Amino acid sequence: MPRVFLLTLGCPKNTVASRRLGENLLRAGLELTDNPDDADALVVNTCGFIEAAADESIETLLELVQVKARGGQRLVAVGCLAERYGDELAVALPELDICVGLDHAEELPRLLGASETTAQKSKVAVGPSAYLELTNGCDHGCSFCTIPGMHGPFRSRPLSDIRDEAVALVQGGARELVLVGQETGAYGTDLSPATDLAGLLGALPDESGLSWLRVLYLQWYHVNERLLETVAADPRICNYLDIPVQHASPAIVKAMNRRGDAVKYLQRLDSVRNYLPEAALRTSLIVGFPGETDDDILELADFLREARFDYAGVFEFSAEEGTPAADLPDQIDAEDKRERADQIRLLADEIGHEALTRRLDRSVNGLGEEVNGDLGIGRAWFQAPEVDGLVQFKGAGSCHSGDFIEVEVTKVDGYDITGNIIA
Numbered sequence: 161m162p163r164v165f166l167l168t169l170g171c172p173k174n175t176v177a178s179r180r181l182g183e184n185l186l187r188a189g190l191e192l193t194d195n196p197d198d199a200d201a202l203v204v205n206t207c208g209f210i211e212a213a214a215d216e217s218i219e220t221l222l223e224l225v226q227v228k229a230r231g232g233q234r235l236v237a238v239g240c241l242a243e244r245y246g247d248e249l250a251v252a253l254p255e256l257d258i259c260v261g262l263d264h265a266e267e268l269p270r271l272l273g274a275s276e277t278t279a280q281k282s283k284v285a286v287g288p289s290a291y292l293e294l295t296n297g298c299d300h301g302c303s304f305c306t307i308p309g310m311h312g313p314f315r316s317r318p319l320s321d322i323r324d325e326a327v328a329l330v331q332g333g334a335r336e337l338v339l340v341g342q343e344t345g346a347y348g349t350d351l352s353p354a355t356d357l358a359g360l361l362g363a364l365p366d367e368s369g370l371s372w373l374r375v376l377y378l379q380w381y382h383v384n385e386r387l388l389e390t391v392a393a394d395p396r397i398c399n400y401l402d403i404p405v406q407h408a409s410p411a412i413v414k415a416m417n418r419r420g421d422a423v424k425y426l427q428r429l430d431s432v433r434n435y436l437p438e439a440a441l442r443t444s445l446i447v448g449f450p451g452e453t454d455d456d457i458l459e460l461a462d463f464l465r466e467a468r469f470d471y472a473g474v475f476e477f478s479a480e481e482g483t484p485a486a487d488l489p490d491q492i493d494a495e496d497k498r499e500r501a502d503q504i505r506l507l508a509d510e511i512g513h514e515a516l517t518r519r520l521d522r523s524v525n526g527l528g529e530e531v532n533g534d535l536g537i538g539r540a541w542f543q544a545p546e547v548d549g550l551v552q553f554k555g556a557g558s559c560h561s562g563d564f565i566e567v568e569v570t571k572v573d574g575y576d577i578t579g580n581i582i583a
């Protein structure tokens with residue numbers, strides 16, 4: 161049977177899509193391999209969210225063109241970039257054999273040579289942590305964003321599908337489920353009967369082994385008292401909230417076609433800290449938006465000093481073709497964007513480092529992910545996968561990947577921490 165090398169780029173939602181794609185391939189009787197030279201097909205799940213991600217996808221495809229030149233494998237692009245620029249990709253990369261958006265990826269097993277008779281039941285292996293998709297698409301139309309154009313209107317997955325997938329992931333070895341979607345906080349508002357994120361969290365099964373639930377991508381106005389009460393009352397839900405605000409200056413927030421300003425965000429963060437005094441908070445920010453002035457940057461910096469986020473992803477505005485913001489006047493030149501991003505990133509890192517230093521000499525609950533002799537690597541409850549740093553721990557002798565541990569923090573280095581296992 162054909163063997164497939166499947167490579168995933170981009171965000172956690174793409175990781176979820178690749179897991180589903182991998183399961184479809186296995187179910188259709190194909191095999192997965194980690195070695196591109198050993199494969200019959202090279203499949204890249206691309207990202208086209210912003211120009212830099214698209215460039216990375218194209219570079220990856222070009223590297224695999226070299227592999228194809230050696231081994232004659234079929235080269236396949238799926239995912240956001242294939243969806244957004246499929247025709248252009250096919251022209252620019254004649255070596256590409258198949259180029260389909262994820263909405264058509266269910267055809268891929270057949271296109272790669274699977275036959276009905278080879279179908280088998282199989283699962284892609286999951287590690288101690290797995291992403292679980294709650295929603296897809298978005299109705300908001302932030303002026304810089306390509307997602308509504310690529311993924312269509314907001315849709316919640318049926319609660320029963322999410323429950324079934326949660327059970328399967330935990331039975332497959334996941335100890336942490338990271339709940340993702342373009343708008344997790346709006347979960348359920350389009351279902352009949354309608355529900356909400358708090359309702360979903362309460363309905364997730366108490367599957368043996370599941371110890372952490374973590375929610376990413378919440379809009380600040382969805383972080384309401386009902387949700388905070390639910391997080392505070394359920395020990396499985398990490399006291400960790402990811403609330404991307406993108407900017408704090410009212411003029412820029414308005415030009416982004418978003419809601420809110422620094423005052424409203426700070427009121428909501430106060431309420432979070434009232435319910436969850438130890439909460440770890442993440443946000444993401446875009447600087448260099450068209451028309452942004454030095455005063456707007458000062459306003460953003462003042463907001464960050466008051467908000468005290470534990471983590472902030474700082475991105476330079478990227479004018480994406482087809483978005484309203486790409487056509488706005490007063491675009492900021494590249495050097496100014498870089499300088500502003502550096503300035504805001506430095507401040508966010510100072511604040512984040514100070515927050516992490518407060519964890520020194522304290523015991524924190526963590527999830528072991530890799531163990532090598534007496535040394536282990538994992539994450540504390542306040543560290544989301546891939547973005548927030550790691551915990552390195554000594555005394556891992558009897559520990560296994562997927563075990564929960566208590567670590568006394570002895571050192572903080574950037575966003576990583578080191579400690580000793582105490583239980």
Ligand code: SF4
Pocket residue numbers: 298299300301302305306307308342343
């Ligand atoms: S809410 Fe998020 S996904 Fe939706 S348009 Fe805005 S940035 Fe894009």
